[in-house]
Amino acid sequence: MSSSNPNARSRILDAAWTLLEEGGSRVRMSDIAKAAGVSRQAVYLHFPSRAELLIATTRHIDEAKQVDARLAPSRQAMGGRARLELFVEAWGNYIPEIYGVGRALMAMQDSDEEARKAWADRMKALRHGCAAAVAAIAADGELRADLTGEKATDLLWTLLSVRNWEQLTREAGWSQAEYLTAVKDLAIRALMKHAG
């Protein structure tokens, strides 16, 4: 051995990705190593800890899926409402793609500072997106009068949480399309003056 697909590092990342996507329950370092066709120690040669491997995996996915590019449309949308809808759609379609790793990362949040921070960063990025959408709505004069920008942002941010997607989609059995329309609708009702 072994055959050496270019580098072991990306084989490990791919293995982690697919294993976590299949989900099941607890994916161990040894599972990932085996799936990558590499010894358990080799994994530690590339990633110092499980947390950092998971974090690297999210980056790997983002790259492979060209996430940045897909967030662009919402940024150049004209009106606040359109922007809100596009943003919800972009994020809502992103969630299932990182859900596997995200779940693992969330699970180790309160046992691992590294993981906590990484996930918090991602959530902060989401919150920035929310703030931008809220600002666009406010610029149109369409933000509900009884909401500050902060509160509106918090609300949207919470609405769009991975946990909510998980609950509706995995536990309540909603389709992705149902999730998207319901959440778009709810976001509009929650934030905008003229929800009709």
Add this chain to the structure above:
Amino acid sequence: MSSSNPNARSRILDAAWTLLEEGGSRVRMSDIAKAAGVSRQAVYLHFPSRAELLIATTRHIDEAKQVDARLAPSRQAMGGRARLELFVEAWGNYIPEIYGVGRALMAMQDSDEEARKAWADRMKALRHGCAAAVAAIAADGELRADLTGEKATDLLWTLLSVRNWEQLTREAGWSQAEYLTAVKDLAIRALMKHAG
């Protein structure tokens, strides 16, 4: 030792309660034992596993706080809207009381079937409450026309999740009062025809 407050069992439950409430991070069996003034093994004399201790602790809290009694008002409310508001309020005020244990229970969901089931049961109970509130709204002819009872229930159920409370209250820094008014308002906007 030791002083023997009546039974050790309830001392253990109390210890678990307060430790989990203080939160911090990971509460171990040995922490609980120490706080209860008892050996680690004594804990296993009363509870077969960590999961079952946590579950017993939630029941212990429910009893001490007389949770059932407090849910009564919403059940006998007149209109659908009042019922919804009272239900959100009752549940919303319940969350912080079980949050400590709930968090620990949620954390071990995908490593422990026992815990998963116990938490799922609680969530099922919540969903029943949501369904009843939705039914009351529907009976008034006030349920949004584009929502089935199922969908409306799922939506309310998700809105009221512990994780949403956690995010708004612990991460976004909202007060309990802010949380309650925002969620009541949002629930009404989400489900009812005449949200104004």
Add this chain to the structure above:
DNA sequence: TGTCAACTTTACACGGTGTCAAGTTCAGCC
């Protein structure tokens, strides 16, 4: 006095993460 139950003490197995040290393999280069 003896017995039983509740509890303590000590020890250990297990699973998963992370570390360490000594091989092996192989590419590149003199």
Add this chain to the structure above:
DNA sequence: GGCTGAACTTGACACCGTGTAAAGTTGACA
């Protein structure tokens, strides 16, 4: 051809937290 260094393997081990096992202590009650 022979050396070197990097990438990887193998096997062993420490650590932590949960859960189990077994023998010893204490004290109430008959």
